[in-house]
Amino acid sequence: MKKLCVILAISTIGLAAQTPSSAPVEWRYWGGDAAQSKYSTAGDITPDNVQRLQLAWKWETVDKAIPEHDVRPGNFETTPLMIDNMLYVTTSFHRIAALDPETGRQLWVFDPRTYEEGPPLSNTGYNSRGLAFWRGDDGQTRLLIGGRQRLFSVDAKTGQPDASFGTRGAASVTANLGRDIPRLQTQITSPPVVYKNLAIVGSGVPDRLQYRGDPPGTVQAFDIRTGKRVWAFFTIPQSAKEAGADTWGNGSWKIAGHANVWAPMTLDEPRGLLYLPTTTPSGDYWGGWRPGANLFAESVVCLDAATGKRKWHFQAVHHGLWDYDFGSPPNLVTIRADGKTIDAVAQLSKQGFVYVFDRVTGAPSRPSRLPWPHKESRSRMRTT
Incomplete structure (x- = not known):
């Protein structure tokens, strides 16, 4: 079995650039x-000393195969957090380990026991890219992590579940969404976004499946103090009156799923704007039953982080058929265009394009639309 670990390296010359009074x-x-x-x-690490780095300590994940539940660890994709002189690491089984950053000594482990539900249906298997941190006005600190179809809140100092959050420290992301969603078809794979007292999460779903009642892509915000859901944004409209419903022919919005947000999201904290990179609707490579552009799939969507209300959107692929998910978080950048300084949001794509917009208005930095012939071969084609 492949061992998964976190490794810390330091320079053999020591941290000469760091004085005793300097803060980490x-x-x-x-x-x-x-x-x-x-x-x-x-x-501290520079081109001059990087070649002299040596191993300082190593921590191996606590995940092991669990035959009685027919599960094994998935990819080790964590990005540790370093906060208040503590290092927080997540594992594919959605465990959180707190480590001493100086020695690698394990201080505690939180285990949500998500593996007891058996193997996930998603073709990515068990997966956790990391966690989020929240500090309350009273100094309380919490760690937020998604595990399968639940969001967990943990005391950052002790690793104990926050009893005031949801049910015994967990909130469901599949409950009360307007349709019956099989729990095991949804899992949170990327870290939540924390905005004020909200923890905001997307979801991952099994690709390439197509059936009635497919999980719709939903981004939800939960109150970190209580675990109650504050708002939900559906990337597929859930009524004929909602914006974008007219882009789903034959009323296909009623049964379509996916268009979810499995990649990390991005927050313009001062402006309170949240940016979502959405994915392909079900099924990924066949859309004959869902004619139309299919908003808000394969789009960059900007929301009011406090309310979940849509501010603007840009759809990169109308009527997606090629699994062109936006698989990376948008980046907030400042650029010069036409002699003006613009606070922008840039989204990389599977197509090899970088889409750049004014992050407030959604206006493209350099508009360029190339109409595509859509009446060839007597087939129905979307402009893009």
């Missing part, structure tokens, strides 16, 4: 910050 540089978000910049100001 924290990594408080999955992407470094809410804007997904993935940038650190730490300067």
Whole structure:
């Protein structure tokens, strides 16, 4: 069995650049910050000393195969958080381990026991890319992690479930969504976004399946203090009156699923704007039963983070048929275009394109639309 571990390396010359009074540089978000910049100001490791790094300590995951539940660990994709001189690591079984960053000593492990539900239906298997951190006004600290179809809240100091959050520290992401959703067809694979007192999550679903009652893509916000759901945004309209319903021919919005957000989301914290990278509707490679553009699939969607109300959207592929999910979080950048400075959001794509928009209005930085002939071969084709 392949061993999965977290390794810390330090320079053999020591941390000469760090004086005893210097504070450690924290990594408080999955992407470094809410804007997904993935940038650190730490300067101890440089081009001059990187070749002299040596192993300081190693921690191996506590995950092992569990034959009685027919499960085995999935990919080890965690990005640890470094907060308040603690290192927090997640495993594919959605466990959280707190480590001493100096020595790698394991301080505690939170185990939500999600493996007891058996193997997930998703073709990605068990998966957890990380967790989120929240600090309340009274100094309380919580760690938020998604595990299968539940969101868990854990005391960041002790690793104990937060009894005031949902049911024994967990809130369901499949309950009260307007249709009966099989629990095991949904799992949270990416870390939540924390905005004020809200934990906001998307979901992963089994690809390539197509059946009546497929799970619709839903982004939900929960009150971190209580576990109650505050708002939900459906990436597939749930009534004929909702925006985008007219892009689902034959009323296919009623049974269509997916268009979910399995990748990490991005937050413009000062403006309170949340950016979603959505995916292909079901089934990924056949859409004859869902004519139309199929909003808000394969789109960048901007929401009001406090209310879940849509501010703007851009659909990259109308009527998706090629599994062109947006599989990475949008990045918040500042650019110069036409002599103006623009606070922008940039989304990378499977097509090899980078889509760049004004992050407030959704206006493209350099509009360019290329109409495509859509009456060839007597087939129905969407412009894109």
